[in-house]
Amino acid sequence: MVELYLLSIAMLAAAIVAIEIKDLLASAVAMGIVGFSVSIMFILVQAPDLAIVQIVVEVMTVIFFAAVILRTTHTDTTIGKGIKTESIFPVVTFFIFGTLFIVLAIYALKDLPVFGSPVMKVANYYIENGLNHTGAANIIAAIILDYRGYDTFGEAVVLFTSVLGVLSIMRMKGKK
Amino acid sequence: MSGLSVIVKTVARIVAGFIFLYGGYIIVHGHLTPGGGFAGGVIVAASFILLVLAFGAAEIKEKTSYIVSSIFESLGGVMFLLVALLGLFSGVFFFTNVLPKGTPLKVLSAGIIPLCNIAIGIKVGAGLLSIFLALAASHYILKE
Numbered sequence: 001m002v003e004l005y006l007l008s009i010a011m012l013a014a015a016i017v018a019i020e021i022k023d024l025l026a027s028a029v030a031m032g033i034v035g036f037s038v039s040i041m042f043i044l045v046q047a048p049d050l051a052i053v054q055i056v057v058e059v060m061t062v063i064f065f066a067a068v069i070l071r072t073t074h075t076d077t078t079i080g081k082g083i084k085t086e087s088i089f090p091v092v093t094f095f096i097f098g099t100l101f102i103v104l105a106i107y108a109l110k111d112l113p114v115f116g117s118p119v120m121k122v123a124n125y126y127i128e129n130g131l132n133h134t135g136a137a138n139i140i141a142a143i144i145l146d147y148r149g150y151d152t153f154g155e156a157v158v159l160f161t162s163v164l165g166v167l168s169i170m171r172m173k174g175k176k
Numbered sequence: 177m178s179g180l181s182v183i184v185k186t187v188a189r190i191v192a193g194f195i196f197l198y199g200g201y202i203i204v205h206g207h208l209t210p211g212g213g214f215a216g217g218v219i220v221a222a223s224f225i226l227l228v229l230a231f232g233a234a235e236i237k238e239k240t241s242y243i244v245s246s247i248f249e250s251l252g253g254v255m256f257l258l259v260a261l262l263g264l265f266s267g268v269f270f271f272t273n274v275l276p277k278g279t280p281l282k283v284l285s286a287g288i289i290p291l292c293n294i295a296i297g298i299k300v301g302a303g304l305l306s307i308f309l310a311l312a313a314s315h316y317i318l319k320e
Binding site: 048049051052053056057059060063064067068071131133134135136137138140141142144145146149150152153156157159160162163166167170 | 202206207208209210211212214215218219221222225229246249250253256257260270271273277278279280281285286287288289292293296299300303304306307308310311312
């Protein structure tokens with residue numbers, strides 16, 4: 001699993017570049033590196049479904065960012081200004097809650113099974129009975145659209161809400 | 177955004193149909209192979225976005241494409257809800273797979289799952305296309 005660690009390091013480097021670089025287009029490309037690394041990770045751990053979704057969504061995200069950046073501005077003016085006095089409180093709050101989250105996460109993730117050897121109680125049931133119950137050869141389709149249909153419906157509602165938000169905001173700007 | 181060069185326009189005109197076809201294939205075979213409604217819908221949206229990028233947003237001056245894509249987004253959501261309600265109306269639970277299962281590994285199998293995939297594909301494709309048009313091309317579309 002050394003590839004996963006290498007990809008994680010590449011992702012960290014790309015994320016830092018995306019935050020610190022002055023050109024916004026280069027920042028969008030660096031963010032794309034993060035997403036594509038996740039996609040390669042999904043392929044390495046043999047999850048082709050997630051890899052396909054991740055790759056198409058990442059391509060789409062980079063295109064969206066590039067289109068918006070080409071329409072507006074190329075340079076990030078907030079870099080290199082240092083921390084302003086009014087942003088001290090958010091930064092301190094972020095560090096306190098971030099540390100709290102990391103400590104709790106380390107505490108909670110200690111009890112997880114080792115990577116690659118899950119306990120698989122519910123998943124075993126799905127793998128054994130999925131084809132008979134649903135008739136779908138792709139076990140992931142059987143889970144997300146049959147056993148976990150509510151979840152998928154909730155995701156569809158989330159997407160609908162986000163489209164609604166974007167359209168209403170951009171509409172007001174366009175009608176001005 | 178104005179249009180790109182003649183080479184890009186020609187290639188985009190040829191390739192966009194094939195990308196659309198591939199997205200449809202991913203959606204329809206969602207219950208057999210990796211992929212499904214979400215991935216296929218994004219690929220379908222990508223074929224339209226390729227055309228918009230190649231020919232320039234000024235080409236789609238009329239507001240129809242914008243309105244049509246948001247209508248299709250809502251229709252996809254309603255279709256998904258109706259497929260889910262099918263189980264409720266036939267006397268069982270919400271999201272019950274009431275249609276016949278068929279033989280595995282055939283395109284017409286797995287009951288409501290292909291229908292759900294098609295609904296999600298329409299919804300995601302049209303939704304992402306309308307987001308793209310709103311973010312990247314609203315300047316041209318909504319200019320009265």
